[in-house]
Amino acid sequence: MRTTETVEPIRLPVPAVPGALRTWSTGVARGFMTHVLPPLLILGVLLVVWQALGSRPGAALPAPSKVVQDTWDLIAHPWYDRGGNDVGIAWQLLASLKRVAYGYALAVVVGVSLGVLVGQSTWALRGLDPLFQVLRTVPPLAWLPISLAGFRDGHPSAIFVIFITSIWPIIINTSIGIRNIPEDYRNVAKVIRLNGLEYFARIMLPAAAPFIFSGLRIGVGLSWLAIIAAEMLIGGVGIGFFIWDAWNSSRISDIILALVYVGLVGFTLDRFVAFLGRKVTRGTSAA
Template identity: 90%
Template sequence: MSDIVESIPVARAATPGVLQAWTRAAVRGFLTHVLPPLVIIGFLVLVWQVLGSRPGAALPSPAKVVQDTWDLIAHPWYDRGGNDVGIAWQLLASLKRVAYGYSLAVVAGVSLGVLVGQSTWALRGLDPLFQVLRTVPPLAWLPISLAGFRDGHPSAIFVIFITSIWPIIINTSIGIRNIPEDYRNVAKVIRLNGLEYFGKIMLPAAAPFIFSGLRIGVGLSWLAIIAAEMLIGGVGIGFFIWDAWNSSRISDIILALVYVGLVGFALDRIVAFVGRKVTRGTAAA
């Protein structure tokens, strides 16, 4: 008991040192990672404010944008029925389409990537087709999908799928082909079956490449849905931007672009975070 009592002052004496170390780390992190983008963004906003405040300026200043769109900012979840909903609902509708199309692309892309990476015959047969199709612009698929599905919602999902699948296939196949030969030999020695080899050797070794493709794919998905919704109409942030343009609501467009950028950044960070967790012990995504 006396030993415990004697150790208490020591622990208390060490606490300020620990707090100082945490404080220094927090300050260093702020100065390194937070302050630089804040300075750059603040400078750009200041330049924009100066240029947008001039008489006859084509675009509104940041202060004017906030003033014009304050109701959208303050009430993002309003719902007056039909397409008259808040910007949060518009973003949510777009995210749902992205979730469907991107999930299908992940399943199909990883599967085809594994096939192409494992089979030389499949590589020679499918790779030229993939290289041709991946160069088709996303919106070029929209008329074909509308003709096939005869509905805007599945057509938009198909555009997301066909746009995001190519980097997933290519990066997965590269990762599979770059699995060290020693790994394959070990799998033969311990006699892993196909499913065990896939789960214990193939996926962990190729995971950094796969998640590189997934990050590219999610970015392309978000780009594709914005463009597709401008044409198919209905609820969605792309349609919101196009409708604002037709109504000459430039401030609404700028606000929507800010939200689009923030959501796209968040999607990329989420996939990167999952990639770091999955590839821990192999490589960073």
């Protein structure tokens, strides 16, 4: 009598997906659908509309495909240097960023200091706040003739325009943050007998940091706007002068490419300051 044996098929073990990896992939997919896909769709629609309008006979502006075709050398070789002002668009952006770095750093130091003074002292508030409110309404380019007359050089004049444009939101937001420090914090500082420097470092700055970084974020955006406008008039190497020179030479595609780079750099600067604000204030900053 034969016995029939059932042979079980060999099943290879399927590696289990770790829970952390599954959670990470789910988070990436959700982040893509929430934050990346919507702007990509909007951008795609705008490019299609722009391509359709720019491809018509007699269109005033070139289509995106024409812009890429005309500016391919600038896109492919951003770091070329033929001497003088004939340099790649990366050098133009770098020159502008250097000026912004100098002017904005000076505005941060002076703006935070004056903001603390105005926020702490009622007399300083009454004396300086009206002056600040008047000066901050002056357009950035209105300062350029005065700075050129004073410095007699385009480079420091551009830095001054950046400084005088970006300092006002830093002063105002810092002073608001200092004035809004809870009274309990001040009482604790008195109880533990903090000196002026300790009170500034351990109480004042942490409590006002969300307001300060809100002002810093506004200031960095104004700095980038100001340098583009100033460089159109002072000349030399810089993305602002590159745009103005392209206009004088009727290179519309170069202007459009430069505007794309200007927007991307401005967005990056804004995101960077916002990132610092979240790290320093542990997520409590409005930035």
